[in-house]
Amino acid sequence: MTPKSNNDNQERALAILREKVMVGASLAEAVSILQRLDQETKVALTTYRDGNYTGLAHQMISRRLMYGNLVPSRLDTENMLIEALTAMEVGEFNFYDLKYDHGDDAVNLLELTLALLHKNRDRGDYGNKIIVHIANRMSNIDALPEVEENDASLTPLMQSILSGDLQASMVLVECGASLDLLNNRGKNARDYVELKRHSNFPFYLEFKTFLLEKAYADKLVAKKRKPI
Structure with a gap:
């Protein structure tokens, strides 16, 4: 042969x-x-x-x-x-x-997984562990994709927020996704959260509550680590 x-x-x-x-x-x-x-x-x-x-x-x-x-x-x-x-x-x-x-x-792989999960509005927390697994193995979960000139470049977190996927949005924040990174439109994830105030108020309220609770918990952890 x-x-x-x-x-x-x-x-x-x-x-x-x-x-x-x-x-x-x-x-x-x-x-x-x-x-x-x-x-x-x-x-x-x-x-x-x-x-x-x-x-x-x-x-x-x-x-x-x-x-x-x-x-x-x-x-x-x-x-x-x-x-x-x-x-x-x-x-x-x-x-x-x-x-x-x-x-x-x-x-x-993260973008693909989120795109599939966003289509399933009744998934509950199914898929959250896969998101965590992939996010923890990526070198940058905030990478902004290349897009056409007139399109907005969205991080996975921004896309999850716009899709109204509360579970994915919270999991990504817990994995360290940036709320402050600016895209090609000069907007960050927090700006996209504000857009949901009128289009999806239940999402807006729950996610804002989550962010406040996380900020408070992070502050307590930082305070405990601060040398006396």
């Missing part, structure tokens, strides 16, 4: 394995498969031979996250997705920061 034929066979085998992990196997089976792989195979699953990202983590989230609403225990789905993402991690290769095509845009 020639080296080219051997490489082609390996690529076909990897493509089959990627499809199985993404959707062909049950989520529990996918986690088991990923946890048994060696580092070299994980690298091959997440990157093509030219070094480009395969989008494996994005496609797994896209195909499986919303199906958590269709099973008796959404908690199991959420926990297993986190296990799957953890099992895919390889050395310094941080797929959490990478962008991958989703519809008309290229988005990172």
